[in-house]
Amino acid sequence: KEKFEITKEQQDFMNVILDAYNRHQIPPDVAKKLLQEQYSAEENFLLLTEMATSQVQVLVEFTKNIPGFLSLDHEDQIALLKGSAVEATFLRSAQAFSTKMPSGHTEVLEERIRKSGISEEFMTPMFNFYKSIGELHMVQEEQALLTAITIMTPDRPYVKDQQAVERLQEPMLDILRKLCALHHPGEPQYFARLLGRLTELRTLNHYHAEMLTSWRMNDYKFTPLLCEIWDVQ
Numbered sequence: 061k062e063k064f065e066i067t068k069e070q071q072d073f074m075n076v077i078l079d080a081y082n083r084h085q086i087p088p089d090v091a092k093k094l095l096q097e098q099y100s101a102e103e104n105f106l107l108l109t110e111m112a113t114s115q116v117q118v119l120v121e122f123t124k125n126i127p128g129f130l131s132l133d134h135e136d137q138i139a140l141l142k143g144s145a146v147e148a149t150f151l152r153s154a155q156a157f158s159t160k161m162p163s164g165h166t167e168v169l170e171e172r173i174r175k176s177g178i179s180e181e182f183m184t185p186m187f188n189f190y191k192s193i194g195e196l197h198m199v200q201e202e203q204a205l206l207t208a209i210t211i212m213t214p215d216r217p218y219v220k221d222q223q224a225v226e227r228l229q230e231p232m233l234d235i236l237r238k239l240c241a242l243h244h245p246g247e248p249q250y251f252a253r254l255l256g257r258l259t260e261l262r263t264l265n266h267y268h269a270e271m272l273t274s275w276r277m278n279d280y281k282f283t284p285l286l287c288e289i290w291d292v293q
């Protein structure tokens with residue numbers, strides 16, 4: 061078989077992932093809300109916690125549709141969700157930031173985020189990531205697969221059977237490699253660049269706890285789900 065040709069079963073697999081990804085979109089468009097007006101730090105934090113809470117629920121539904129996930133050890137299923145939730149938040153935020161908007165809107169959105177209440181020191185790594193995701197111009201299949209691959213990362217904390225997770229992640233990496241060759245024929249390095257983003261995503265992971273407690277305000281309220289997933293309060 062041609063090493064770049066997508067097989068029938070890989071196409072079926074891809075359709076399951078893409079269908080799940082599309083069915084589990086974030087309901088309200090947060091970027092649109094942010095473009096309307098500049099909110100206070102408190103209002104922005106509330107918006108973030110509401111968005112992130114609904115995103116975690118969406119993420120769980122999406123993950124349950126990844127072939128093989130539900131046959132993993134139950135504690136490992138939790139460890140994978142917990143281990144990837146922050147990265148999924150940044151990935152989904154990067155996609156929200158990179159969505160094609162009328163000219164000038166992306167700059168307004170960036171300004172709103174810069175003044176949202178997040179402390180200055182995190183702006184550079186966060187926007188570097190957003191822009192590097194934007195430059196890739198990923199097609200939907202790539203976005204869906206990249207999210208699934210991020211979730212199915214074997215070396216998350218507390219995962220007991222890493223081999224079982226590897227066996228689920230490898231086929232997705234193979235499909236992604238083929239999709240990259242298909243959709244970005246002129247860029248043989250595209251697949252490698254895509255995987256490089258996953259490494260950058262992990263570095264953002266380290267900041268998330270500080271990012272949360274550094275919002276310029278005093279009383280932080282998290283939903284119980286976020287306390288669990290973000291290891292806060």
Ligand SMILES: O=C(c1ccccc1)c1ccc(-c2nc3ccccc3n2[C@H](C(=O)NC2CCCCC2)C2CCCCC2)cc1
Nearest residue numbers: 090104107108111112115149152153156157173176268271
């Ligand atoms: O500090 C953050 C963090 C990240 C992970 C874990 C803990 C904290 C942290 C987290 C998101 C963004 C972030 N980058 C964005 C890029 C474009 C558009 C919105 C964006 N947002 C926030 C947002 O609502 N994101 C949604 C997107 C859908 C999926 C759930 C999340 C708003 C919240 C209102 C104020 C301004 C930014 C900016 C910063």
